[in-house]
Amino acid sequence: MDKPSLSKTQRWVVKIGSALLTAGGKGLDVEAIANWTAQMAELRQRGIELVLVSSGAVAEGMTRLGWSQRPSSLHDLQAAAAVGQMGLVQAYESCFKQYDIHTAQILLGHDDISARDRYLNARGTIARLLELGVVPVVNENDTVVTDEIRFGDNDTLGALVANLIDADLLVILTDQQGLFASDPRANPDAELISFAHANDASLDAMASGGSGALGRGGMLTKVRAARLAARSGTHTVIAGGALKNVLVDLVSDKVQGTLLVAEQAPLAARKQWLAGQSQMCGSLQLDDGAVAMLRSSGKSLLPVGVAAISGNFDRGDFVVCVDAKGVAVARGIVNYSAAEAQKIIGKGSAAMQGALGYQGDVELIHRDNLVLV
Ligand SMILES: Nc1ncnc2c1ncn2[C@@H]1O[C@H](COP(=O)(O)OP(=O)(O)O)[C@@H](O)[C@H]1O
Numbered sequence: 001m002d003k004p005s006l007s008k009t010q011r012w013v014v015k016i017g018s019a020l021l022t023a024g025g026k027g028l029d030v031e032a033i034a035n036w037t038a039q040m041a042e043l044r045q046r047g048i049e050l051v052l053v054s055s056g057a058v059a060e061g062m063t064r065l066g067w068s069q070r071p072s073s074l075h076d077l078q079a080a081a082a083v084g085q086m087g088l089v090q091a092y093e094s095c096f097k098q099y100d101i102h103t104a105q106i107l108l109g110h111d112d113i114s115a116r117d118r119y120l121n122a123r124g125t126i127a128r129l130l131e132l133g134v135v136p137v138v139n140e141n142d143t144v145v146t147d148e149i150r151f152g153d154n155d156t157l158g159a160l161v162a163n164l165i166d167a168d169l170l171v172i173l174t175d176q177q178g179l180f181a182s183d184p185r186a187n188p189d190a191e192l193i194s195f196a197h198a199n200d201a202s203l204d205a206m207a208s209g210g211s212g213a214l215g216r217g218g219m220l221t222k223v224r225a226a227r228l229a230a231r232s233g234t235h236t237v238i239a240g241g242a243l244k245n246v247l248v249d250l251v252s253d254k255v256q257g258t259l260l261v262a263e264q265a266p267l268a269a270r271k272q273w274l275a276g277q278s279q280m281c282g283s284l285q286l287d288d289g290a291v292a293m294l295r296s297s298g299k300s301l302l303p304v305g306v307a308a309i310s311g312n313f314d315r316g317d318f319v320v321c322v323d324a325k326g327v328a329v330a331r332g333i334v335n336y337s338a339a340e341a342q343k344i345i346g347k348g349s350a351a352m353q354g355a356l357g358y359q360g361d362v363e364l365i366h367r368d369n370l371v372l373v
């Protein structure tokens with residue numbers, strides 16, 4: 001297996017864990033946050049789009065509330081998270097401000113990723129923030145989640161965010177230098193794994209040592225996150241957050257930690273996932289021009305190229321695109337419900353707002369959500 005070069009990666013999710021952020025439970029490590037921020041500002045200058053997934057709300061809330069032991073009651077945990085989240089976003093906002101970079105707070109729950117209309121909204125909003133040069137700071141929406149539906153650890157959330165935005169790279173910063181052949185807290189001589197395939201099943205046994213006192217998932221959730229990220233073609237680096245230049249060095253392929261490689265590139269992975277969907281909720285009948293355009297140019301499908309629709313689909317559902325004879329041409333995720341689509345088909349972009357009563361997406365199906373059949 002060849003080692004991929006990270007120098008051309010363009011969209012990163014950086015996940016910073018509780019164990020690192022809170023200096024072993026002594027409050028937010030502001031110096032460390034300033035250091036990561038400086039590195040991320042440099043990465044932004046080099047044109048890399050960044051989404052930060054930051055843990056630490058519960059740990060910081062505990063410090064602010066004077067609690068020395070992690071509470072077990074759900075509402076205590078949620079209260080601590082709500083208090084601590086303020087500290088987290090304040091810290092990032094003031095550090096990034098020194099580099100004239102805006103931050104944005106995004107709190108996500110399970111439904112925001114699994115419900116298709118919310119998924120499209122989260123994806124669209126994050127993409128827009130990245131275009132605007134903003135660094136979104138993501139955490140789980142701890143205040144409202146229940147045990148059954150919480151991600152729990154932010155490694156999983158980081159991977160889901162990487163899937164959501166088709167990131168090229170997920171960087172998981174933690175308190176160890178990477179994945180070791182066994183837990184270095186129990187076995188100080190364990191060897192650092194520098195490079196492996198994300199789907200290598202032997203990694204699970206190495207990572208089974210549990211988490212530290214403040215972290216949630218330990219190394220196992222990081223390995224599983226790498227596997228999840230690989231589904232959207234995202235490579236993962238697990239590295240020690242305290243190491244000098246750990247983020248910036250990645251651009252020159254200096255990986256100070258463990259690189260877990262995905263097999264496919266993000267767009268190819270997304271197209272394969274789209275092609276594998278079989279449950280279609282409706283169909284769009286395209287005019288000849290739109291059929292030719294889709295086949296030749298790979299552009300997005302605009303409402304103007306659709307002659308008729310059938311089925312009772314919602315925003316975020318899968319639909320099949322057919323030609324005038326009913327032959328399938330493409331399939332994809334539609335941006336409008338059937339009722340809304342009915343109002344805008346055949347219309348140019350300028351007329352859409354009048355027909356809908358609001359300004360929505362200009363595409364009926366975005367090119368990234370469309371695959372030819
Ligand atoms: N094979 C391993 N290699 C490295 N660390 C491991 C391994 N197995 C278990 N761990 C533990 O995982 C911990 C990091 O996970 P965690 O405490 O959840 O931190 P974070 O808050 O950064 O997610 C390390 O402190 C380490 O003790």
Ligand SMILES: N[C@@H](CCC(=O)OP(=O)(O)O)C(=O)O
Pocket residue numbers: 016017018019054055056057058059081139140142152153154155214215216217218
């Ligand atoms: N949402 C939680 C994060 C949970 C957590 O600690 O995750 P992790 O850092 O991955 O072990 C918080 O901000 O406290």
